[in-house]
Amino acid sequence: MNIKVFCDFDGTITKNDVGDLFFETFGDRNYYSSLVVKWRDYEISSKEMWEKIAEKVKVDYVEAEKLILSQEIDIYFIDFVKWARENEIEVFILSDGFDFYIKRILDKYGLFDVKFFSNKLWIEDRKVKVDFPYPDSVCRICGNCKRNHMLTLSGDDDIIVYIGDGYSDRCPAEYADVVFGKKELLKYCRAKNIPVYEFETFKDVMEQFERFLSGRKRLRKRWQAELKRREVFMRE
Numbered sequence: 001m002n003i004k005v006f007c008d009f010d011g012t013i014t015k016n017d018v019g020d021l022f023f024e025t026f027g028d029r030n031y032y033s034s035l036v037v038k039w040r041d042y043e044i045s046s047k048e049m050w051e052k053i054a055e056k057v058k059v060d061y062v063e064a065e066k067l068i069l070s071q072e073i074d075i076y077f078i079d080f081v082k083w084a085r086e087n088e089i090e091v092f093i094l095s096d097g098f099d100f101y102i103k104r105i106l107d108k109y110g111l112f113d114v115k116f117f118s119n120k121l122w123i124e125d126r127k128v129k130v131d132f133p134y135p136d137s138v139c140r141i142c143g144n145c146k147r148n149h150m151l152t153l154s155g156d157d158d159i160i161v162y163i164g165d166g167y168s169d170r171c172p173a174e175y176a177d178v179v180f181g182k183k184e185l186l187k188y189c190r191a192k193n194i195p196v197y198e199f200e201t202f203k204d205v206m207e208q209f210e211r212f213l214s215g216r217k218r219l220r221k222r223w224q225a226e227l228k229r230r231e232v233f234m235r236e
Helices: 018-026 029-040 045-055 062-070 078-085 099-108 145-152 169-172 183-191 201-216 222-236
Strands: 003-007 088-100 115-124 129-131 158-164 178-181
Touching: 003 145, 018 029, 018 045, 018 062, 018 088, 018 099, 029 045, 045 129, 062 099, 078 088, 078 201, 088 145, 088 169, 088 183, 099 115, 145 169, 145 222, 158 169, 169 183, 178 183, 178 201
Parallel strands: 003 088, 003 158, 088 115, 158 178
Antiparallel strands: 115 129
């Protein structure tokens, strides 16, 4: 049994949503909040949201880095990565946020070699520039299509696990065999009858995985998720 773990970053690995904090601190907080609501309700794509929000940001590079490096992660995530490697389980980070802060935070905690896929952000003359290298050609809701990464990086026999907390995690949760959720993702899964394990920290995730690997809890593919994955490949 081969397991692939895909994990959100903001609010899942980090204690705060760093993207929210960055744009609210250096941009227009009210404008940001209004666009997030439109994105949440599928009125605009996250790409459109981020591009509009970025236009309102003025920030010094040093100030930005200081804010980012002050952010903390769930300390159990470090243990989880180590545990996963010891058990030959691959872990990937999928984020609809930005590499500018993800890389710095991972480096801060010595997690240099955890592979992540995200949108791109850089600062030029106090202005924020953004780019989206991983869109989906059909679905334009997310700037970084987490579902496509999951399907590309997984084989037919793999058990796909997704861990998340927010609105950008709604789509990939539909395609995962096992879902760990909190906050908005937990609500979404329960509303959509998607089986979900509630968690607060990665200690909870590790404890549940131990039940899987010891045989106390059966780990298997989810039929509805398999059907949705097949539909994607049939469309292509």
